[in-house]
Amino acid sequence: MGFLRELLDRATSRLLVKAVPMSMAAVEAGTLAGLRALVETCPCCNHELSGHSYSLAAMAAFDPSRPRSAYDLLKAISRRDWSEAATYNEWEGGMDDALVFVIGCPAGCAAVLAVEDPYMLGAKDRIIQSEVLDAAETRKLVSALPDKWRLIP
Numbered sequence: 001m002g003f004l005r006e007l008l009d010r011a012t013s014r015l016l017v018k019a020v021p022m023s024m025a026a027v028e029a030g031t032l033a034g035l036r037a038l039v040e041t042c043p044c045c046n047h048e049l050s051g052h053s054y055s056l057a058a059m060a061a062f063d064p065s066r067p068r069s070a071y072d073l074l075k076a077i078s079r080r081d082w083s084e085a086a087t088y089n090e091w092e093g094g095m096d097d098a099l100v101f102v103i104g105c106p107a108g109c110a111a112v113l114a115v116e117d118p119y120m121l122g123a124k125d126r127i128i129q130s131e132v133l134d135a136a137e138t139r140k141l142v143s144a145l146p147d148k149w150r151l152i153p
């Protein structure tokens, strides 16, 4: 079960028990913890992630029957069509999803990580596609992404 799902499950049960909604800060902290579990160091500079920024840039479900599935999202990433990729923002609780993280490096490069967020209980998130971008491509990606960047403390 993927970290985003666990987080949402926890939020839901908390809602049921105490009717306390999960704060956006808690969701962001959980997402960052999930990212840190997948990569220990920056794929660009091989240094620790502290001082980098990250973005959960896109997400989509692995449902081939949908017109905009995770398969289409991964193709957009492979084409480096960042503005198209950034329009994918549907996460489906009942099936496997793809999450696309971007790590922005102070060295001027960026790493794009596509992660499979599995529905199955006990299954772990795993990186299914990973790419390090040069400075020119990083600038294109940053300008295509909506304002969703967070600093990694």
Ligand SMILES: [Zn+2]
Residues within 6 Å of the ligand: 042, 043, 044, 045, 046, 047, 052, 104, 105, 106, 107
């Ligand atoms: Zn770096």
